[in-house]
Amino acid sequence: MNQNNELDKENFNIWLIEDNLHFRRTINGLINHTPGMKCTNAFETCEEAISKLQTEFPPEVILLDIGLPGMTGIEGIEKFKMLSPSTHILILTIYDDNEKVFDALCAGASGYLLKDSSPDKIIGAIEEVLSGGAPMSMQIAHKVLEIFSNLKPKKNDYGLTDREKEILKFMVTGLTKQQIADQLYLSFHTVNTHLKNIYVKLHVNTKSGAITKAFKENLI
Amino acid sequence: MNQNNELDKENFNIWLIEDNLHFRRTINGLINHTPGMKCTNAFETCEEAISKLQTEFPPEVILLDIGLPGMTGIEGIEKFKMLSPSTHILILTIYDDNEKVFDALCAGASGYLLKDSSPDKIIGAIEEVLSGGAPMSMQIAHKVLEIFSNLKPKKNDYGLTDREKEILKFMVTGLTKQQIADQLYLSFHTVNTHLKNIYVKLHVNTKSGAITKAFKENLI
DNA sequence: ATGACAATCGCACGTTCGTGGTATATTCGA
């Protein structure tokens, strides 16, 4: 164990989860014909892989399809990441809709490949994951940045003044009017007035409404 | 204009914004020695580039440094995107901290390269951007996915029951207890009790606090 | 079948909020 010759040989264990038999065999063969990699397990479902995790050491990389029968790949990612956080999960799927991509990456996937990727790309992606990268198909990378740019609406601040924004921030922390007044060395009445003005500008009439709007429209 | 021979020749205009003279010259030369690309302008600051945009047609791609004197690259991205939404902005910088990466991509950058990228990679990235991709250095891609996985804490739901989560959702919409009761065909007292229990579980004691927590911890 | 939990309903009391007013000082651009 001390003389770890696995690392010297760079013989990495890779698991494959893919319900399509043909594709499973193809990828399996591809990996096993690559020096330094070994596909030690190939499953049809996440459930099988998870039960195997109880008895075997986790692999360095799991190649995972998303559209699986039974447990969906997204749920699978979360499970795997719980059972073996250091295992890299590389998505290999036909799905490229924003929702799936977003969910998979949020769940902790280390990369996302589309199934039209060439064998070279797939092997390259595994290597990239092993060296700390985050391989993505071109389309996926594009989608990822798209998601980012939609992440910050940051549009109109409804004409809130600086003071009003400041008070809004305090509101969000859950303070009462009196507590906000104390924090800012103001009179209760002043804070009260500011709140009234904020409500008008945000078209709400409760603290709750103001807070919800603040979060949804990135006013804070 | 109809016989658009620019596209046939694939002669793409590229602008460069970079305050380091040496680097600017290097990249400039690199681009101009690549068939199909032309670095038609090289600036030291975003301000210069923006004023040029008033009189010249925007380029297909802008290579942009982030650590600039005057207007920061992030602000620059927003300005460029406003003036010419179709122009791709490719970040080329030494900065790789999460904050900068996140802000740049949210602002609308189409790619993010680190300055230690090889000339090949830089040219390749420009080509990738032009063909609808989103090139990123390996480290950046990794950070991007890291940001994603931190995006959804989605951890403990504080043991809220289904009913409590449902009521929490209504709370977020700004309804009063009585209104929530009406919506769910419940007594005011029932809703009141649920709120009390929610407060205990979330460790808050106001609607505002519950809503804030709901947003911050993705309970909704 | 017994206990734990969830969901429902009730009352009372003090606190906080939302809203209708009014009013003054300061700042700042037209």
Add this chain to the structure above:
DNA sequence: TCGAATATACCACGAACGTGCGATTGTCAT
């Protein structure tokens, strides 16, 4: 220099909230 906007402050009253006590019903696993 003269409004307009902003920040500040005050009062009063009904509505809504937060919290202390209850209680009954059903489910579900031990």
